[in-house]
Amino acid sequence: MPFALVASLSGHAAGPPLITDDPGTPGDGRWEINLPITLEQTRDERIFEAPLLDINYGLGERTQLKFEVPWLVVDRRDNGTTDGLGNSEIGIKHRFLDEDRHGVSMSIYPQLEFNNPTSSDERGLVDEGMRFKLPVQMTRSAGPFEWYLEAGYEFVEASEDQWLYGVATSYRVHGQLELLAEVAGVASQDFDDEALVFNIGTKIGINDHLNLLLSAGRSFRGSSSGEPELLAYCGLQFLP
Template sequence: MKTLTAVMKVAAFILFPALALAQGGPPFRSDDPDTPGNHHWEINLGFIGERSPFGGFYSTPDIDINYGVGNRLQLKYELPLGIEEMRGVSSHVAAGLGDSLLGAKYRFYQRHSKTRVKDGERVVKFSLSTYPQLLLNNPTRAVARGIAEPAPQLLLPLEANANYGWIRISGEMGYWIAGKNVPDSWIQGVVAGHEFRKDTELYLELYDLREVRVAPGTQKLAETTLGLGGRIPIVKSHWLRLIGMGGRGLAVATPSNGQPGWIAYVGIQFLSDKRRRHGDE
């Protein structure tokens, strides 16, 4: 698993400078530097599942609302209706509102192609962003019932994306600061694929989350998954798209390691600007 983590770091942070349109973000687990555009909305309504032989967690639905302030800044609010399923001796099912997730993404660097132009804009060859996100508990009993994690928690990530020929690549690496009751964790993800025609995309994602600084004698939870997904316009003007992703865990799931057997996302995406912004022009 250490080798896999090293490979992900190399792909995300060594290949990028040699290599930008939307890759990460829903339906994928990692994000990218793209934003909705000034005074425009991106709304994702998704049904998310993650399951192992020992239980599962589902968002039915997950509501993800994003708004652009200028072409470089994106504000986010996300709220799931969660269902937790436990199997075995303590078998049970619980449902309710999950945690609220608030975020602000800022794309602080972008490099345009000097010659390539698409849809009246110079193509962005490489961009970087940061996307701090704050997880907050809602005034419900969701934590006690196992539907939500204790909060507040803070995610501090860095995102990048780039073009390398016909391949598009994005990556994210970040650190969750979880407080006293939950171990901190690292996240890292790489998405690579191709746009076959305008706004019809197919990508492969390698994603990893693992806890750090757990209590002595406690096994670190880890999730390493490989998923295949994409986006397809379902109206001619491309403002409404079908988005989906399915994948599997890359390690054997046990009752204590947190590794999922499979993951899935199926939903729709609304774009008030018909596309996401990857540059200022």
């Protein structure tokens, strides 16, 4: 499975193309549809989401519903290339604090990932079983920057549970160009095994209803660690 490749308030935002999410929601009755191709490359394999369909809908001003599913292409050094439908994920984000009233924005974002009724788990494209993530997001402005923090826990049915975390920042160069950076990681229950990556990216406004999303990064450790040598995200964000 990809490492985490993984809606906005007015102003700056994290979320796609980064791993770290933010408390933003699309707004009441509004859609946000992200359609990227992603890549995670390690020493032994390359995993493409080609594409990833990520659909979000605003249920009121503070709540967001999400559904996403990728088409996976996995190229392993020893076993060649396999492709098929990846796991689906559903989620609901609720923002319970707003920065203009409380000094910070905060949200909670439970998400459930599950196998589709295909043979993808049997062919090793995805892990068998469900995963349930329970992260919290926080945002605070600091001059021309926005800072984001996400932390949570993931319950894994067929393996060890793990912690998830990320810190990100955004800087708006002008109305149509935003620069992004983050450090994100996962860790085992007792923190004796950890993977940590960094990403840089950009969000470019094409018009009021379309953004171009780009990012690239890698693990802090070398390729011998088995962690990602390359993470990449290239996609379009539709705001109908």
